[in-house]
Each structure stands twice: as structure tokens, then as C-alpha cells.
Amino acid sequence: MKIEILGMGCPKCKKTTQNAQLAIEELGIEAEIVKVEELDKITEYGVMMTPALVIDGEVKVAGKIPSKQEIISWIEVKK
């Protein structure tokens, strides 16, 4: 599973990354967290409000810091 965090490096993106990390640890699954910081690539996803979280190429949330709980629920739906 690939989790991408889109954002140009503001504090909110770091918080999002943290939450994703926690979610993965709690579920104990194999997942790769990738930070996407280039504006061009962020736009490619059609995302305008950062931070955004993408799981396996699907935009899950944009413009909001997702909570650990939310991320866990998205991952579980995917499984």
C-alpha cells in the first residue's frame, strides 16, 4: 500500500504525515509513506487545498488534517 502526503512543507503537512505514521503502526501493516512536495505533482492530483492524503492513487482528503482514526478507516476499506 502506498500513502502519499501532498503539501509544500507547511506544519499541517507534517502533522498529517505523523498521523499517517501512527495509523500504520497501529494497524501493523506494510505501507510506504511518500511526501509529495512539488507544486506540479500536487496539481496533477487535482488537489488545491493542502495538506492532502492519497491512498493508492485515490485522493482521500484535501485541505484538512485527517485524524489517525480517519486514516485507519480508509486503510481498512481498502483492504
Added chain:
Amino acid sequence: MKNQLKVFVIIGGFLLFYFLPLESFGFRNPIFEALAMLNMYAREHVIFSLIPAFLIAGAIYQFLDQNAVLKYLGAKTNKVLAYFVASVSGSVLTVCSCTVLPLFSGIYKKGAGLGPAIAFLYSGPAINVLAIILTARVLGWQLGLARAVGAIIFSVIIGLCMHFIFLSEEKERQANGELQFGVNKSDSDGRTGVQNLLYFISMIGFMVFANWARPQAGDQGLWALIFQVKWYLAIAFALLFIYILINWFKKQEITPWLESSWSFTQQILPLLFLGIFFAGLLLGRPGEEGLIPSRFVATLVGGNSISANFFASIVGAFMYFATLTEIPILQGLIGSGMGQGPALALLLAGPALSLPNMLVIRSVVGTKKTFIYVVLVVIMATISGMVYGNIIQ
């Protein structure tokens, strides 16, 4: 190499402190002014404007559905509507300056196109709630209003100019794909739109009345009347706010709200106070001298001549202002003799453009469009400064 550097630093530091002109007025006064400026902001602006402003910004971020606004900037939106939304939506979308550029890029590439994207880029930094509140509070409501209105009107004009200049290119360029919003905002938490509106009104009401300015002597109108009862009004709004918070909000909603307010505070406040310090150091409080002599400022940007307005626009366009720092800097400049017109010109050109963000804009739209955009901003800021300067005098 490392050691050499250390030697230089130590020798440099020694020389600096050895020759520190502590006795000289020209050295002591700017330091005093810098501290006095910080003191003034801490006393006058923190409790009744900055804290409520950060709370409002946090609430906008947390409780308003930004996607409802973004919908209108998509590729299929009616063009007139897209320009309108782009020019005013900065007030709810760009509480943090780091969100402006992704939005700009998104609107340009996947949404309503070049014109609305430019309109958004121009007005966004000028009309976010924090900027409007602090401009009006520190520099006076006239300049606050002129800044907001000027930014909105000129953003549309500049957007349209860009659209028509690059009309043929725009027609060829097909917007590819649609905007993604991810999962929609969680349930509306059981509050109606009216309840949310009242929540914002109670915060804004408190702030407006708590900051109601002292009327001019002899003024017996409504303004003076409100001033007499301003604390009753402010307290009434504060009580309404507390009532709303207790009755309509769940505890788990209040924490994220405070958290996002806190994160804005962390992001903006340190730089703002650094800006205030340097504004005091270089320019002094209004009526006092800093490192830069007042007559120097007055010659360059005093009055309301074309050259003064033009100079203010150019400086504003290239200089980088961290969020909100343009305000204390401008306060210092006005105090040193800058005219009202050039002040507005700098406010309009300043936060919208800077050398670093020109580079990012260039990476999105290319050199030619960036150049034309910068030229348009400088011209429009100069004109609006002239017009405003004439009205105010």
C-alpha cells in the same frame, strides 16, 4: 575551514562589541523604538484583535466547507461566476499563505483557467480575514476597506487583462481532468447554517465593538454614541459566543478548532513580531525616528505623486513580506511621512507578489505570463494608489 570560520566569528564579534556606539543617540534611539513598537503592539493589538482574529481564522479553517467554494472554480463553472468567486474567496480560503500557490496552480491547470486563477492569486493574500482585521485596526478602517475593495476590483481587472492578452493560448489549452476534493467534510455536526453564521457573527461582533475607535472631539453622531456603550455591546457578543459554544458545539469539535487557531498563531506570530521589531528599528514609531531618517521616506514616497506611487508599487512587488508583516512596516512608513496613496499601492502590490513567489508562479505559467502579470500588478497598484490618495486628501 571550520576553525577559520570560528576565528572570524570571534574576531568579528569582538570588534562589533568593542566599537558598539552605545552612547550615541543615533544607535540607542532605534533600539528603543524597536522595543517601544513591540510594546505598543503587545498592549494595543494582541488581546482584542490578534487573539480573536486567530480564533476566527481557526474557525473558518475548521468549520467552513472550503469545497463548497472551490466547486465554483472548476472548469465547467460559468465564467462570470468564476471571476467573482475567485476574487472574493481568498477571504475564506487563504488563512495561511502557503495555500495560495497550490490553489492558483489548481485553478489554472484543472479549473476555471488563467483569468480566475490570476484573480485569485492577486486578491487572496490581501483579503484573508487576518490581513483585513489587522490592517483596519492598525492603519485605520479607511485603508483597511480600500485594501479589500481595491484588491477585489483589481483582481478581476488583472485577471481579465491576462485572459484577453493570452486568449488564443487559453483557447488551445484544454483543461484536463477535474478537481479532486477527497472525502467531503464530515457531517455538518448537527448545526444549521444559521447557527454557524451566528457563531461567526458573535466573534466578529465582539471584535468590532471591543476595538471601536474613540470618536473625534465634538462628534455627537452614531459613532460617538456607540463608543460610549462599546463595552456593553462587546460583552453582549462575548456572552452570546459563550452560550453558542456551550450549547451548540461538542467537545471534540472545540479541540480541533483551538488546535488550528494555535497552529496559525505559531506560524504567523513569531514572524509578525520580528517584523514589528524591524519596523521599529528602521522607521521608529509614528512621529519618532528610527535608523532611516524620516525626510528620506518623505522624499521617496511622501505626497501622492506618480513617482511616489510607482516607487511604492515596485518595492512592494519585489519585496517579500511574511504574512501580516506588511502592516507594522507600513505603519512605520506612514509615521515617517509616507502618503496614503503610496501606502495603499504598497499594500496592494506587496503581499500579492514577491521575488520568491514570482519564481513559483513562473514555474506554473511560464516566464512571459509572469512578466505581464508583474507589470499589470505594478501599474494597477500605482493607479489605485493615486486614486485613493486623491480621495483621501
